[in-house]
Amino acid sequence: MNILVVSNNYPSLKNPSRGVFVYNLVQQFCKLGHKVSVISSENILTSKHKKVETYGEENCTVYRPKVVSASNIQIGPFNTYRVAELSQIKGIKATAKKHNLEFDFVYAHFMMNGISAVNALKNYNKPFFVAIGESDLIDLTKMYPENYFKQSIKHIGGFVAVSNKLKDQLIGFGIAKNRIFMKPNAVDLTKFYKRNKVEMRKKYKLPMHLKLVAFVGRFLTHKGPLRVLEAVENLNNVGALFMGNGPQEPIGSSVVFKESVPSYAIPELLSAADIFVLPTQREGSCNAIAEAIACGLPVVSSKIPEVMDQCHPSFSILVDPLDVKAIENAIDSILSDEERREEMSMNALEYAKNFEIGERASSILNFIEGAMK
Structure with a gap:
């Protein structure tokens, strides 16, 4: 099949860590024998980042129309996000027309991209499917005029939700259960596997004498990078790796690595660490x-429903994500007990076998093919 993916959350040479989970999924679509085109709008006002040589193997054809963003500010009945949305709709339309794109269906990643895709491409009379991975959909609806949101989602033939919470919210919008496929996020186990710790530390010039804590994600308050840093700073002989970028930049003597990295480097850096810490306040289904x-x-990580669905006590400790002392104690309890740490590591590896991205990609496409009949 010819698949058109619409997502403004997709890696680029300027931002290699952005939307890696979307990238991994659509690469699987290609490996299953489908032809995939991606329209990934880029904000023309975004500050320039230093380019990397590659963000990974690319099997899709990627188009990157420029859009103008005015953030997300509510001014009376108007939300400034509508400026970006109208710009994105225009860019999607122009790209499809200019390149004479042929597609059997549209697969948009996240509801906002789905609504833009519907309003850009509905005249093509092709089915629309949307992946729902937001932490919450209720606040999202406030960004749109009520009737506009309701009319837009009527054009969407099916939804792929990553959690039961999101499935229930879709049902609350009046979406029939048979139009919703619940499938948690998954991992490409041919890329994400345990490497030799010493070799990875040598490769990235990381200290051998420290226990290392890894954080992956945007440097935002709700993700908690500064809470991780504060917890680590209170521990002896512990350093932190921060993979990502954003306004809450972690700075301090405990930071041994801080960089936005391409997808292929993430499993190598994770393998250099001893433990993963993410005190997030909200998630959809956490890829990291x-x-x-x-x-x-x-x-x-966090004692919240989304994370509790992903993590088993055999390899995790879940705490109040705002309680730095609890985060610190959890880290210390694992790092100070090598036997326990090794057992948790083996349990994590075994549990990961339940979430393989190739199976997820096949299941999603089977759902879509069934819905198109």
Whole structure:
């Protein structure tokens, strides 16, 4: 089949770590024998990042129309996100027309991209399917005029939700259960697996004498990079690896690595660490946790429903994500007990076998093919 993917959350040479989970999934679509085109809008006002040589093997044809963003600010009945949305719709339309794109269906990643895709491409009379991986859909609806949102989602033939929480929210919008496929996020186990720790530390020039904590994600308050840093700073002989970028930049003597890295480097850096820590306040289905488990890392994360669905006590400790002392104690309890740490690592590796991305990609496409009949 010819698949058109619409997602503004997709890696690039300027931002190699952005949307890696979307990238991994659509690469699997290609490996299953499908022809995939990706339209990934880029904000024209975004500051320039230093380019990397590659963000990984690319089997899709990727188009990157420029859009203008005015953030997400509510001014009376108007939300400034609508500026970006209208710009994105225009860019999607122009790209499809200019390149004479042929597709059997549209697969949009996240609801916002789905609504833009519908309003850009509905005249093509092709089916639309949307992956729902947001942490919450209720606040999202406030960004749109009510009737506009309701009319847009009527054009969507099916939804792939990563959690039961999101499935229930879709049902609350009036979506029939048979139009929703619940499938948690998964990992490419041919890329995410446990490497030799010493070799990976040598490769990335990381200290051999420290226990290392890994964080992967945007440097945002709700993700908690500064809470991780504060917890680590209170521990002896512990350093931290921060993979990502954002406004809450971790700075301090405990930071031994801090960089936005391409997808292929993440499993190598995870393998250099001893433990994964993510005190997130909200998630859809956390790719970073799934990837850390696949690399055999014990996990310290948040006692919230989304994470509790992903993490088993055999390899994780879940705490209040805002309680730095609890985060610190959880990290220390694992790092100070080598036998326990090794057991948790083996349990994580075994658990990861339940979440393989090739099976997930096949299941999603089977759902879509069934819905198109």
